[in-house]
Amino acid sequence: TESRSVTQAGVQWPGLSSLQQNWQVFGEVTAVAPCVSAGPEMADLSELLKEGTKEAHDRAENTQFVKDFLKGNIKKELFKLATTALYFTYSALEEEMERNKDHPAFAPLYFPMELHRKEALTKDMEYFFGENWEEQVQCPKAAKKYVERIHYIGQNEPELLVAHAYTRYMGDLSGGQVLKKVAQRALKLPSTGEGTQFYLFENVDNAQQFKQLYRARMNALDLNMKTKERIVEEANKAFEYNMQIFNELDQAGSTLARETLEDGFPVHDGKGDMRKCPFYAGEQDKGALEGSSCPFRTAMAVLRKPSLQFILAAGMALAAGLLAWYYM
Numbered sequence: 001t002e003s004r005s006v007t008q009a010g011v012q013w014p015g016l017s018s019l020q021q022n023w024q025v026f027g028e029v030t031a032v033a034p035c036v037s038a039g040p041e042m043a044d045l046s047e048l049l050k051e052g053t054k055e056a057h058d059r060a061e062n063t064q065f066v067k068d069f070l071k072g073n074i075k076k077e078l079f080k081l082a083t084t085a086l087y088f089t090y091s092a093l094e095e096e097m098e099r100n101k102d103h104p105a106f107a108p109l110y111f112p113m114e115l116h117r118k119e120a121l122t123k124d125m126e127y128f129f130g131e132n133w134e135e136q137v138q139c140p141k142a143a144k145k146y147v148e149r150i151h152y153i154g155q156n157e158p159e160l161l162v163a164h165a166y167t168r169y170m171g172d173l174s175g176g177q178v179l180k181k182v183a184q185r186a187l188k189l190p191s192t193g194e195g196t197q198f199y200l201f202e203n204v205d206n207a208q209q210f211k212q213l214y215r216a217r218m219n220a221l222d223l224n225m226k227t228k229e230r231i232v233e234e235a236n237k238a239f240e241y242n243m244q245i246f247n248e249l250d251q252a253g254s255t256l257a258r259e260t261l262e263d264g265f266p267v268h269d270g271k272g273d274m275r276k277c278p279f280y281a282g283e284q285d286k287g288a289l290e291g292s293s294c295p296f297r298t299a300m301a302v303l304r305k306p307s308l309q310f311i312l313a314a315g316m317a318l319a320a321g322l323l324a325w326y327y328m
Contacts, residue, residue: 043228045218045228045231049231056240063250070179074253076128077256078256083125084139085245085248087122089150089245093165096158106162113203117172127197142247149241150164159223162218162221164234168238
């Protein structure tokens with residue numbers, strides 16, 4: 001049943017009665033929440049986080065990488081880099097969550113079966129890089145800074161760990177599901193989930209209800225207002241780290257585009273709209289184009305042959321000699 005998530009977490013809500021701890025439906029959390037007049041110290045952490053990170057959240061969603069991703073404008077190599085950054089980020093996050101699973105400031109939010117992503121990301125890494133993927137990858141620069149911060153928090157200020165868990169997992173359960181469909185469509189990934197295991201939460205039957213549960217547990221944490229403010233501040237830092245990763249990926253995408261231009265012009269592949277060919281003649285009628293291939297692509301393929309390169313070089317040398325002779 002849906003109450004399974006409560007028992008699997010293996011924790012109790014601090015400060016709540018046994019009746020409140022045994023409610024059966026996630027959506028009932030509002031009805032069983034303590035009826036206490038709201039004061040500065042009683043402000044809900046979930047609301048503070050929502051309002052306090054709204055600007056950072058908007059900026060993250062408007063980074064070029066995210067906008068391109070949502071449009072389906074992403075190459076497989078770039079998606080592989082993004083998956084790599086996620087793998088290292090979640091490895092660090094879940095290591096520190098495991099370390100602090102009994103800490104009172106985090107224990108109620110420990111949902112390894114429902115939320116942890118490292119195992120899923122390991123499958124994605126194997127799909128994209130092969131069995132020896134660990135020998136092929138390293139932590140990207142921006143992700144490394146994020147990882148270092150997570151480890152510092154987990155070891156020195158575990159009460160702030162909730163900021164990083166909230167920022168990542170709540171987003172994964174929301175917009176992450178949209179990104180999964182975009183990635184499968186844009187990269188022609190299997191509909192059976194290979195390459196997008198990260199986005200699959202097998203033990204969460206209803207994402208919306210689970211998020212309600214998660215927020216309720218956040219609000220039940222025994223924290224003073226100063227600590228709540230520090231958590232909001234840390235959540236904004238988490239968004240900044242994520243934006244740095246997005247910007248690094250955007251730069252990597254630009255580099256991939258430049259390399260494509262240097263290795264061979266981005267020409268038409270003989271399929272789809274011929275007007276994408278850089279040597280497309282706009283005045284040609286449609287009938288003449290049907291079944292044709294891009295002349296520029298053909299020319300480039302021919303010119304890559306060493307024997308023809310030699311002939312071309314010899315011809316150019318001969319032409320140069322004739323011109324020099326003509327202008328003597």
